Amino acid sequence: SANKKLHPTPSVVDVGGVKIGGGHFAVMAGPCSVESKEQVLEIARAVKASGANLLRGGAFKPRTSPYSFQGMGNEGIEILLEAKKETGLPIVSEIMDIEDLPFFEEVDMLQVGARNMQNFAMLKKLGQIDKPILLKRGLSATYEEWIMSAEYIMAGGNKNVILCERGIRTFETGIRNVLDITAVPYLREKTHLPIIIDPSHASGMWEMVEPLSIAATAIGADGLLIEVHNDPERALCDGPQSLKPSKFDRLMKEIALVRNTV
Numbered sequence: 564s565a566n567k568k569l570h571p572t573p574s575v576v577d578v579g580g581v582k583i584g585g586g587h588f589a590v591m592a593g594p595c596s597v598e599s600k601e602q603v604l605e606i607a608r609a610v611k612a613s614g615a616n617l618l619r620g621g622a623f624k625p626r627t628s629p630y631s632f633q634g635m636g637n638e639g640i641e642i643l644l645e646a647k648k649e650t651g652l653p654i655v656s657e658i659m660d661i662e663d664l665p666f667f668e669e670v671d672m673l674q675v676g677a678r679n680m681q682n683f684a685m686l687k688k689l690g691q692i693d694k695p696i697l698l699k700r701g702l703s704a705t706y707e708e709w710i711m712s713a714e715y716i717m718a719g720g721n722k723n724v725i726l727c728e729r730g731i732r733t734f735e736t737g738i739r740n741v742l743d744i745t746a747v748p749y750l751r752e753k754t755h756l757p758i759i760i761d762p763s764h765a766s767g768m769w770e771m772v773e774p775l776s777i778a779a780t781a782i783g784a785d786g787l788l789i790e791v792h793n794d795p796e797r798a799l800c801d802g803p804q805s806l807k808p809s810k811f812d813r814l815m816k817e818i819a820l821v822r823n824t825v
């Protein structure tokens with residue numbers, strides 16, 4: 564169970580050799596979508612040099628419109644695996660359909676996106692494997708609903724669940740979503756699971772990523788998920804919220820300073 568009353572000690576999840584939770588902080592960085600081998604390798608090398616711990620990249624994309632770029636699919640996963648081989652960074656990528664599970668055999672962590680947080684049939688299936696699952700908060704999900712989705716995975720025997728706050732829907736229209744920073748201390752009281760923050764999807768604006776990351780680190784999140792692109796203006800998905808590698812490098816230095824002071 565995710566319940567802290569039943570398991571008082573914080574869980575540490577091992578993702579391809581990188582520990583997350585219980586004092587272990589990890590930064591996952593990379594493009595929203597895998598677009599080409601050159602793109603992923605360039606970004607992977609850059610984020611690795613800046614100190615990222617995992618590489619992220621979407622191959623199966625949950626786009627709002629069916630006419631938007633849907634991702635490279637299995638070919639995208641193959642590209643991520645090449646980047647993993649070269650850099651040694653474990654990879655995290657989103658699964659949208661349990662039928663695709665065979666493609667994810669060598670992927671270190673499976674992301675369940677916000678739009679699938681209550682895809683209970685998929686959550687049950689993911690409970691039957693032991694790969695780490697990054698469970699993003701639904702667009703309008705309460706803490707209780709989010710925790711129950713984690714329970715769906717854990718009830719099947721998979722204890723490797725990491726929660727990811729990625730912004731929620733409110734009346735505000737100036738930004739894409741509102742980052743619910745309260746999720747970190749609140750969930751600390753309710754669950755033993757690691758919780759990370761995604762300031763990129765929370766805001767939808769690259770300018771917000773650094774201040775929100777600093778706040779997330781200061782409030783005690785177990786890690787960050789940051790979208791980084793080598794050419795944000797031409798990105799096929801989420802360019803406006805993506806950091807260029809130089810800005811990501813500066814962000815990593817800021818985060819290190821915060822971690823040394825809190």
Ligand code: PEP
Nearest residue numbers: 595676677678699729764
């Ligand atoms: C993503 O990580 O690229 C993504 C689609 O995230 P979310 O499910 O939080 O919108």
Ligand code: MN
Nearest residue numbers: 595790800801
């Ligand atoms: Mn994205």
